[in-house]
Amino acid sequence: MARLGMVIDLARCVGCDACTVACQTENGTPAGIQYAPVFRKEVGKFPQAKVLFLPTLCMHCADAPCMKACPTGAISKREQDGIVLVDQDKCCGSKACVAACPYGALHFYDGKSGLKKFTPGTAQKCTFCSHRVDRGLDPACVVTCPTRCRIFGDLDDPQSEVSRLMRERNSVALRPDAGTDPSVRYLP
Numbered sequence: 001m002a003r004l005g006m007v008i009d010l011a012r013c014v015g016c017d018a019c020t021v022a023c024q025t026e027n028g029t030p031a032g033i034q035y036a037p038v039f040r041k042e043v044g045k046f047p048q049a050k051v052l053f054l055p056t057l058c059m060h061c062a063d064a065p066c067m068k069a070c071p072t073g074a075i076s077k078r079e080q081d082g083i084v085l086v087d088q089d090k091c092c093g094s095k096a097c098v099a100a101c102p103y104g105a106l107h108f109y110d111g112k113s114g115l116k117k118f119t120p121g122t123a124q125k126c127t128f129c130s131h132r133v134d135r136g137l138d139p140a141c142v143v144t145c146p147t148r149c150r151i152f153g154d155l156d157d158p159q160s161e162v163s164r165l166m167r168e169r170n171s172v173a174l175r176p177d178a179g180t181d182p183s184v185r186y187l188p
Helices: 018-027 065-069 096-100 140-144 161-168
Strands: 004-009 038-043 050-055 075-077 084-086 107-109 122-124 150-154 184-187
Touching (some): 065 075, 161 184
Antiparallel strands (some): 004 150, 038 050, 075 084
């Protein structure tokens, strides 16, 4: 069994938002919902000021709090690769998963944008573009990144590029205090 994950090299991210736009285009996300936002923070003072960028998405946690919080079992983890998905037909819209996620990666779709692809009153989140992964392709955000700051692969394969980078560059998790064992790591 594989555990798919992503490593994001913060030194390479230029904040271009190509990943965000690619994700919205690929998944047709409703207005106001971004599965892959890039956060910006200005640090320092002139003349030493700079902008830092933090690309985010669902962390596809091994110990997913959203899955535990879901009262209907609508959130599950795929056995073959560990991707965490929401079953729109089972979602009751309680927003318990939204509240439980320490990363703010789940969104509630109220149905106002009129897209027929999404069920109003349900939770939405990044799927690692599971429809692409099932065809042997990388997620849209990975393919689109012009600086190649996102690297996708099997975390359980010690020979994979993501595993090698995590070892060699001392990857870090967002919110390690949450204890979720995320499948997305950052290279400082």
